[in-house]
Amino acid sequence: MADLRELYQDTILDHSKKPRNFREIPGATAKAVGHNPLCGDRVTVYLRLDAGNIADIAFIGQGCAISKASASLMTDAVKGKSKSEATRLFERFRKMVTGRPGDPIDASLGKLAVLSGVCEFPVRVKCASLPWHTLEAALEAKQETVSLE
Amino acid sequence: MARKDRMAKPAKMLLNVPAIQADFPILKRTVRDKRLVYLDSAATSQKPKQVIEATSDYYSRYNANVHRAIYELGEESTREYEGAREKVADFIHAKAASEIAFTKSTTESINVIAYGYGLKGKIQKGDEILGTVMEHHSNHVPWHFVKDHKGAVLKYVDVADDGTLKMEQYDDLLTRHTKIVTVTLCSNVLGTINPVKEIAKRAHEVGALCVVDAAQAAPHMPVDVQSLDADFLAFSGHKMLGPTGIGVLYGKAELLEETEPLLGGGEMIREVHLGWAKWNDVPYKFEGGTPNIAGAIGLGVAVDYLTKLGMDAVRAHEMEVTQYALEKFDRLKGVTTYGPKDVKRRAGVVSFTIEGAHPHDIASILDVEGICIRSGHHCAQPLMERFDLPATARASFYIYNDLDDVDALIAGIKRVQEVFA
Ligand SMILES: Cc1ncc(COP(=O)(O)O)c(C=O)c1O
Numbered sequence: 001m002a003d004l005r006e007l008y009q010d011t012i013l014d015h016s017k018k019p020r021n022f023r024e025i026p027g028a029t030a031k032a033v034g035h036n037p038l039c040g041d042r043v044t045v046y047l048r049l050d051a052g053n054i055a056d057i058a059f060i061g062q063g064c065a066i067s068k069a070s071a072s073l074m075t076d077a078v079k080g081k082s083k084s085e086a087t088r089l090f091e092r093f094r095k096m097v098t099g100r101p102g103d104p105i106d107a108s109l110g111k112l113a114v115l116s117g118v119c120e121f122p123v124r125v126k127c128a129s130l131p132w133h134t135l136e137a138a139l140e141a142k143q144e145t146v147s148l149e
Numbered sequence: 150m151a152r153k154d155r156m157a158k159p160a161k162m163l164l165n166v167p168a169i170q171a172d173f174p175i176l177k178r179t180v181r182d183k184r185l186v187y188l189d190s191a192a193t194s195q196k197p198k199q200v201i202e203a204t205s206d207y208y209s210r211y212n213a214n215v216h217r218a219i220y221e222l223g224e225e226s227t228r229e230y231e232g233a234r235e236k237v238a239d240f241i242h243a244k245a246a247s248e249i250a251f252t253k254s255t256t257e258s259i260n261v262i263a264y265g266y267g268l269k270g271k272i273q274k275g276d277e278i279l280g281t282v283m284e285h286h287s288n289h290v291p292w293h294f295v296k297d298h299k300g301a302v303l304k305y306v307d308v309a310d311d312g313t314l315k316m317e318q319y320d321d322l323l324t325r326h327t328k329i330v331t332v333t334l335c336s337n338v339l340g341t342i343n344p345v346k347e348i349a350k351r352a353h354e355v356g357a358l359c360v361v362d363a364a365q366a367a368p369h370m371p372v373d374v375q376s377l378d379a380d381f382l383a384f385s386g387h388k389m390l391g392p393t394g395i396g397v398l399y400g401k402a403e404l405l406e407e408t409e410p411l412l413g414g415g416e417m418i419r420e421v422h423l424g425w426a427k428w429n430d431v432p433y434k435f436e437g438g439t440p441n442i443a444g445a446i447g448l449g450v451a452v453d454y455l456t457k458l459g460m461d462a463v464r465a466h467e468m469e470v471t472q473y474a475l476e477k478f479d480r481l482k483g484v485t486t487y488g489p490k491d492v493k494r495r496a497g498v499v500s501f502t503i504e505g506a507h508p509h510d511i512a513s514i515l516d517v518e519g520i521c522i523r524s525g526h527h528c529a530q531p532l533m534e535r536f537d538l539p540a541t542a543r544a545s546f547y548i549y550n551d552l553d554d555v556d557a558l559i560a561g562i563k564r565v566q567e568v569f570a
Contacts, residue, residue, distance in 0.1 A: 004517045008510075008568050017505075017569075039509045039525050040539030062539060064507035065569070121513060 006117035007124070008065065011073075016065035021058040021075035030141055034061075034134030036126055041067045045134045053082050057135075064127050066118065071131035073112055083139050090132045097128050164458060164466045166551045172197040172454075173549055183519025186557045191337050191365060191498050191545035192523055193387045196451075200390055203450040204443040215442055216416065216433075230442050233449030234432075237397055240452045241363075241382065242373040248405065250398040250432035251445050255364040256287040257411075258383030258398035259331075261435060262360055263291035265408035266381070267299065267329065274300035276328040279357070281306040281314055281343075282535050283336045286528040288362045292331065302326075308535055312339040312488035312495075319348065327357040334366035334377075338527045338543065339488030340471075340498035342366070349378045358404070364388060367397075368547070369467055369496050371460040380404055386444060391451035395444030398435060405431040412437030463548055467497040470546045474499055474555045481562060487541065497546035500527070503562065506569045508542040514568060515561040522558070 025031075025046035034043045041063035048056040057075045061068075078086040092106045097118045105113045118128045170176050173195050178185055187195060207229065213222035215230045231246070238246040252258045267278070278292050282305050295301045304327075306319045314332075323330070330352040334345050349359035358380040366372055368389030374382055381404065386395035400408065410417055410428060417437035419427040428434040455463060472492045478484055483504035489495045503511055508524035515522055523543040526533045533539070544558055 004514060004564075004568070007513060007517075013568065037526075039507070040533075041509075042539075064509040066510070066513075121516075124509070124513060127509060 003117075007121055009114050009117065011111070011114040012065060012069040015069035015072040019059075019068055019072035021072065021079075022060060023058045024060055025056055025058050030138045032134045032138035034130045034137070036063075036067070036130050039064060039127070041127060041130055043067065043071055043131050043134050045071070045131065045138050047135075047138050049083070054078050054080065054086060059131065059134075063130070066115070066124050066127040067130050070115055070128045073115070074131050074135060077110065077112055078135065086135065086139065090136060093132060094129060097125050163462050163469060164548055166466075166549065169197075169458075170549050172199065174198055174201070176549060180519040180521070181517055183517075184557075186518075186520040186554050188544040188546065188550065188554060188558060189521045189523050190368075190388070190547035190550075191543065193393065194368060194390050194547055195549065196390055196392070196447075197454055199454055200392065200447045200450045204392055204447040207443045207446050214439055226442055229446045229449070230440070233445040233452075236449045236452045236456075240372075240456065241367065241397075241399060242375050243399055244375065245402065247430070247432055248399055248402055250400075250405070250435035251440055252383075252396040252398050252435070253394050253441065254287075254387075254396035255285075255362060255383045255385045256396070258381075258396050259287055259360070259362065260291045261398055261411045262381045262383070262400070262408065263295050264411050265435075266358075266404065267292070267295040267301070269409040270407060272299050272301050272328055275302060275326065277302045277304055277324065277326040278329045278331065279304050279306065279319075279322055279327050279352075280331050281333070282308045283314070283339060283341065283529065283532045284331070284333055285337055285362065285364065286530070287364075288331055288333060288360075289531065292329075301328075305531075306332075308339070308341075308532065311490075312336070312341045314341075314343055314348075316344070316347075320351065323351060323355055323357070325355055327352070327355055329360060330357050331360040331362070333362040333364070334372070335363075335369070335496045335498075336488070336529075336532075337365045337498060338500050338529045338532055338541070340495035340500075341488055342370070342494055342496060345379065346377050349380075353378065365496060365498065368455075370464040374399055386448040386451065389448075389451055390454055391448035392441075392444045395441045395448045397448075398432075402431065405435075408435075410434045410437060414438045416440070458548065466548060467546055468492045470550055470552065470555060471495065471497040471499065473552050474544070474546070474558070477555060477559045481559070481566075483566065484562060487536065497550075498543060499545070500541040500543045502538065502541050503565055503569075506565050508540040510569070511542040511562070511565050514565045515558070518557070518561045518564065520557055520561050 028046035029049045030047040043061035046058045059071045211222050211225040213226045215227045234249050235246045238249045307315045352359045361379040361382040363384040367384035382399040387393040414437040417434045478486050487500045512524035
């Protein structure tokens with residue numbers, strides 16, 4: 001049985017109530033806006049890139065607990081990483097949230113593993129991945145709004 | 150716990166809810182090991198076994214195309230299909246069954262009106278179409294087409310903070326340029342029941358037509374197209390115990406005559422030649438192609454079911470459940486409900502928000518408790534913008550819901566508040 005606590009673990013609640021890196025970056029080198037029209041979630045991701053590395057990352061926006069916590073955890077996870085490391089981390093993250101309950105979790109995901117419960121709630125996968133899609137767009141320096149439907 | 154073991158509420162219910170619940174096979178199932186508490190009938194209703202059996206009966210006993218077959222089976226299917234049309238006509242008090250065309254949905258019905266009467270028909274550049282801010286997207290977007298292709302001007306009556314239409318503004322916007330007024334009889338977000346009879350009367354005074362979206366009204370309250378003096382009216386079978394994929398377009402006979410069909414093909418023609426065709430009579434000219442025969446028959450049985458309960462009793466029951474829910478909601482701290490407070494002015498649709506909890510999280514947590522509600526913009530983005538809300542949670546009630554379901558909802562909301570405390 002899917003347990004409420006699997007989806008809303010303390011870490012997730014903590015990150016959604018007190019999101020880390022929740023700010024703008026003045027003079028950001030890259031920025032992208034993600035929007036999920038279905039639920040009205042909206043996130044803006046700011047990056048300061050330095051020689052292909054994510055020197056600083058922050059976000060602002062409004063959304064559900066899952067998308068907010070995911071954005072917050074993401075910023076912590078990719079700060080200091082190279083672009084390609086961040087992209088690979090997104091791949092593994094995507095695999096986890098679209099996987100089956102009970103699948104082994106890639107140890108390199110670290111704290112992001114708290115979002116593994118999302119895979120039991122397929123309709124929430126988009127909430128968890130919206131920040132990552134937005135980060136990807138910012139890394140690729142796409143200008144348009146990412147829209148997930 | 151099985152439903153019949155549970156104690157009945159002391160309150161007098163106007164419908165025999167346990168007997169009704171027994172007719173709905175889906176209510177016997179569990180969701181995530183919990184009793185199913187279905188509070189999303191505004192999106193689509195559940196189906197009683199009578200409707201399910203009627204559609205499967207059609208396929209297993211007399212499946213044949215309608216209006217064409219010379220043999221017995223085809224006569225039976227045509228009789229049942231046309232019988233359903235008559236039941237629907239009676240249900241909304243149309244003058245004749247020929248004023249009822251079957252479509253696939255409210256959405257299709259409104260598109261037929263916008264296209265066939267507006268875009269291809271009477272509407273000229275500069276003509277005004279007057280809608281409201283509380284419409285469902287399906288009563289917005291088809292009119293955008295008329296604006297884009299014909300140069301019609303779209304205007305909208307705003308919604309007051311209490312969820313009712315600003316009727317003084319309606320009077321101001323209504324002019325001799327207004328050709329169509331289009332309004333929902335009942336809002337799918339606020340539950341507001343609009344004074345459509347008055348709206349139609351004033352529209353007629355300036356020579357405009359009144360188009361009525363009855364998607365949320367036909368399932369829940371008596372609808373009388375003659376008393377409303379509606380010119381066109383649309384609703385969907387799936388929200389009123391019927392199958393998906395069947396909808397109704399009502400139009401006054403002379404207006405249906407003036408409306409061009411949307412779908413060309415079989416069924417809708419009298420004669421076809423190379424390069425031109427003569428159309429069939431109303432309402433068949435709107436039913437191009439093989440129709441949803443099982444859907445129409447199922448809808449006919451749904452209408453029988455509702456008629457047997459009595460639409461007055463259905464409405465009274467929902468008022469009682471809604472009143473109980475609003476009182477319970479009122480006592481919750483940090484929870485806001487939207488729409489009129491007076492149940493006489495609203496239907497059993499309750500949109501709400503909880504401080505500190507996003508509607509998606511509310512819906513997920515309730516889901517774990519076996520409670521199905523809606524979250525999001527409810528296909529009414531202009532209305533959400535009006536109230537500056539990215540999303541709301543929405544519970545909606547129907548004949549199979551009782552006060553226990555409301556209690557379950559309220560307990561679920563408290564659980565949400567605990568999680569996000
Ligand atoms: C008020 C209103 N109008 C129109 C519709 C569209 O109905 P359908 O999707 O069946 O075409 C709905 C359904 O959500 C509704 O609530």
